[in-house]
Amino acid sequence: MLEKSLIQATQIEFHRVTKMYGPVAAVRDLSLTVHRGEFLTILGPSGSGKTTTLMLLAGFEAPTKGDILIAGKSVAAVPSYRRDQGIVFQSYALFPHLTVRRNLEFPLEMRGIKATERTARVDRILERVHLSDFCDRMPSQLSGGQQQRVALARALIADPPVLLLDEPLGALDRNLREQMQVEIKSLHKDFGITTVCVTHDQEEALTLSDRIVVMREGRIEQTDTPEALYDRPANRFVASFLGEANILENLGFDRELVATQPPGTFAMIRPERICVFPADKTKRADAGQRQSVTGTVDDMIYAGPLRKYRVRVGNSLLMVREHVASGQDIFRPGDEVRLEWLSSDIRFVAA
């Protein structure tokens, strides 16, 4: 990430782009910069305009207002087939009437590359994605993961400067998804290709991206690195869309906290920042920086390495996440507990 931040050349730029479908704005006044070689993910719930943004970039939709620049040039008048981008579609869009080899040759043929070189390049990339034995299969004869790899290979084979991924892992089961995340990451590193990915899966976004753009209702809510986004969400939507967030309101326990809270914001704390103790245990020594409340366990979920508690404090429910360790106290619904956290772990987020 460091070396990338040194280059920082701009590859893609959205300049105040608006896209209307009839009276409905799918994308509103969106400005965005993607650096060369960067892996940028657009994250948002369905209907947030993330797919429209990708389609605008791909050239399948034209912006109603504003301009999109790729490598410094406006592409408003450039049709999709002259934009030189590799795209992995949500359902892969492998040509069902062509073999794997012919699918991979297609982008090379369209660029007028000779047959002998095509064969060599297809062989090379098939080896890279571990599919050399499958080159004569039809797409329907491949598993989901294999289709995904063919789609990736097909998008990359012509060395386009930009790679677009539309919900690339949405159709895969969990194990395969993790495997493919590693594969995509390593391909991105090898090819050093500027990549824009669209997803609604926060885990995928956090794992893969250099930077994440969170969108809602056609607007950008926040753009930042995964760590910064999770640790310092700009507002309540980002906080609760990316991971779980406890909003601390009406707890009526801490004047000190209320005093430092900027007006119009919410106090938020992540579930894993809260520690849980038996109610009768005394406070720790460094109590000055800590805040604590007592409550009743409402529910406990055991999730392998984690134990999740839902604790009722006054009228609110707080989520607590604790790593399973030996010698831990285990609480059952109805147990009285004390919750503690460092006041420095509290974030104030806009509404």
Added chain:
Amino acid sequence: MQTLQKLGRMPIGLTVPALTILLVVFGLPIVLLFLTSVNAPALSLSNYQAFLRQPANVRVLFQTIQVSVVATAICLIIGYPMAYLITAASKRVRMVLLVLVIIPYLTSLLVRTYAWIVILGDSGLINNLLLSTGLISSPLSLIYSRMAVYIGMVHIMLPVMILPLVSVMMGIDKSLVAAARSMGAPPFAAFWRVFLPLSLPGLRSGLLLVFVFCLGFYITPAALGGLRDAMLSTLIAAQVASSFNMAQTAASAFILLGIAAVMLSVLGLDLADTKTHGTRLARKSWRSGLPSFRALTRDLNELASPYRAKRWTAKLYQAGGSSGLWTTLGTLFVLLVMLYLLFPSVVVIIMSFSGGEFLEFPPSTLSLKWYSSFFGDPSWTGAAWMSIQIGVAVAVLSTIVGTLAAYGLNRTFPRLRSFLTLIILAPITFPSIVVGIAAYFGLLNLGLIGTKTGIILTHSIGAIAYVVVIVSATLANFDRRLEQAAKSMRAGPLQTFRRVTLPLIRPGVMGGALFAFIHSFDEVVKTSLVSGFSVRTLPLKMWENIRNQIDPTIAAVASLLILLPLLWLLVLYVTGWRPRPRAQNVLPDAVS
């Protein structure tokens, strides 16, 4: 303004060739015809009043409706159980039964009508058998009666009823019936409460298609019915032939069209899907009629049923266990219906080999004399060659124009699409005598009456409609992201169409071409109106023969035409039926 911009970007322009042909040959003339019928510019209903003032006309009017209702009802009574039994059969039996239903569907209407003349005629098969066994002493008058009309019409319409029903029934999840039974429903209740409601869309498509075809039916009633069994189409044809009082004829044509339209809108009301009912009631604008338009388009899609038969194989359907008696009865029923559907063709084929001076069944001696008479007579071979030429030209023209139109329609916003589709389908929804009269005036203006070009254009307006229906159905299943994918790999619009879209919709295009050819190759009514006296197609020559003297040569011609559907099925199999290669059998690349 924005709509205009949107329009400019849409490939709606691809529908222009189809709409131009339609407008010139059919659209403008039918408008002019309507204006003539109301004595424009004076505007009066005198022609309509004159029509209704004649009791004979009114009688024909009611008779037309009555015959259509009865024929449709018989089709329903035979067709529904038949479709159910076909659906419930084992996979292999079902395929055989389907093919046996599709063969008559694809067989020339003239040939099938001729077969019934041969069977029911005074010296036909039944009378001859009864006479020779001594059961009767003088021939029964079977033909030229209302009964003969029903036998012939139902025979012709039955596949049109069965195929949409089977296609819908195949889509019904059998586990739903099983679920109903698990909840304590006895077999009949499970059928009545679950299966029947789910099969209603197919029922409606079948009823609608059969009824509308029956209303405009000309050939079969005219050939098998007596003088008192005239249908409105027959009446109009007689008017055209005798008086040619244009205003009067136009008025009759529009009365027929009006009945068809009324019946369509009555039946077109969604009896089946209550889902759209609420939304339609909610809409109060002029567009409120459009949902039923859409329903009509959907029903017309069923015309392409045989082509879509390939999809049926994909769905497995296990027959539930049933008692022995019902199985026997069911089998018997299926055999009887199949006999009814196929026996006439078999009779014609056997008789065509008779060695005597007249056709007899069973033939006392066998010979090929009627075949050599066919191939030796230039008027027969010339007519056949003419029909083939016209058919190929129609298939080529309408496949190109229709595929372009279907592609354009597919890329248009839905409201415009359903409107334009409705217009393009008019030539096959309107009674063919009405289309024929309109085309006559259209070609008259162009000076194309009695020319091959004129006939090709007339056939093409109907053929384009078939191509649009079939190709649109294929395009609806086509994933447009494949085109986007191709474009993202630098394939231009033309290359994308040639390399990706066309190979994938090719089965639909081929199916469309086949139906276009069949439509042209079997067309009599419109052809007889626009051919003048100079162009003789095979169906025209056959129709002439059926009406005037029964030249036994026609049996040989009919037998040859009966073999055609087998050829068509082969073509469908080769183009559309090819299964996608599975993991075990890797086929060589089909597109290289």
